[in-house]
Amino acid sequence: MSTQFTLVSAAVGIHPNEDLDLDKSTLQKLRTLSNHPNVVAIGEIGLDYFRNITPPDKQKHRFRVQLDLASELGLPVIVHCRDAYEDAINIISEWQSSMGSKSNPGVFHSFSGLETHMNTIVDKGFYIGVTGSITFNKSYNLRDIVSGLPLTKILIETDAPFLSPQPNRGKRNEPAFVRWVADKIAEIKSVTVDEVANSSTHNALTLFDWNNQYVQT
Ligand SMILES: [Zn+2]
Known part of the structure; x- marks a missing residue:
């Protein structure tokens, strides 16, 4: 990632509408990218049942994994949520009860x-x-x-x-x-x-x- 634009900050994450597997190597890439000083958040992550490009179960899994990644890295999350508020809130609640709320x-x-x-x-x-x-x-x-x-x-x-x-x-x-x-x-x-x-x-x-x-x- 270039440091040419020092006033620009970035978030890294797999968007719910991205048709991509979140395997260990992708997760490791996100970790590496997030080491850059201008990366300030994990996002957009979340659930999109409006577009529903990725099956809901896969979306939920990726959301949970990336929430845990944000906890591990001490970064806030940028949540994308469309027509999925109940499920997103449930996942956030589980996350906060296991990780502790910040x-x-x-x-x-x-x-x-x-x-x-x-x-x-x-x-x-x-x-x-x-x-x-x-x-x-x-x-x-x-x-x-x-x-x-x-x-x-x-x-x-x-x-x-x-x-x-x-x-x-x-x-x-x-x-x-x-x-x-x-x-x-x-x-x-x-x-x-x-x-x-x-x-x-x-x-x-x-x-x-x-x-x-x-x-x-
Ligand atoms: Zn969005």
């Missing part, structure tokens, strides 16, 4: 579950990732849920190149567009955009254990 276990990125899922996930110490989908006209349920979520638990994200916010919906997403995600959260929570940006930055720094050199004052 204060910043990870983030459920691009959250798309129900309020009850969100409450359970937050209780387990996870952050909730909010993408451009919060700006979509039909996302009133998500807006409703996020309006009750404290800023201390929210991470704003792009999920680029996907989920471009409303003004650019359907086009290629890029990091600068995260501004519209912050705008929408500020609007529904009746706070300023600066408050959303500052708290999301603080949450990311805490979760990924970034030191302050990444923040320009």
Whole structure:
């Protein structure tokens, strides 16, 4: 991995939609990659029953193995979850009861579950990732849920190149567009955009254990 872009951090992991066996050599490759100082998390890992490219049992196994890898390496996890919240929460619960819960276990990125899922996930110490989908006209349920979520638990994200916010919906997403995600959260929570940006930055720094050199004052 190149060190040319020192301000860019990475996560390594096998995505649930990747049609790939997680054998010992793949696991060892993940271990080696994660030794790089710019690797700050294991992810995206999780379950995707919407696309269902990989059989659920195989997805669950890979999720469990990579959660254990994150514990072994002392890294947080970035969880991808679509139409699989119950199973994902059960696996996280088993993981936390066997490994012990830590204060910043990870983030459920691009959250798309129900309020009850969100409450359970937050209780387990996870952050909730909010993408451009919060700006979509039909996302009133998500807006409703996020309006009750404290800023201390929210991470704003792009999920680029996907989920471009409303003004650019359907086009290629890029990091600068995260501004519209912050705008929408500020609007529904009746706070300023600066408050959303500052708290999301603080949450990311805490979760990924970034030191302050990444923040320009
Ligand atoms: Zn994802």
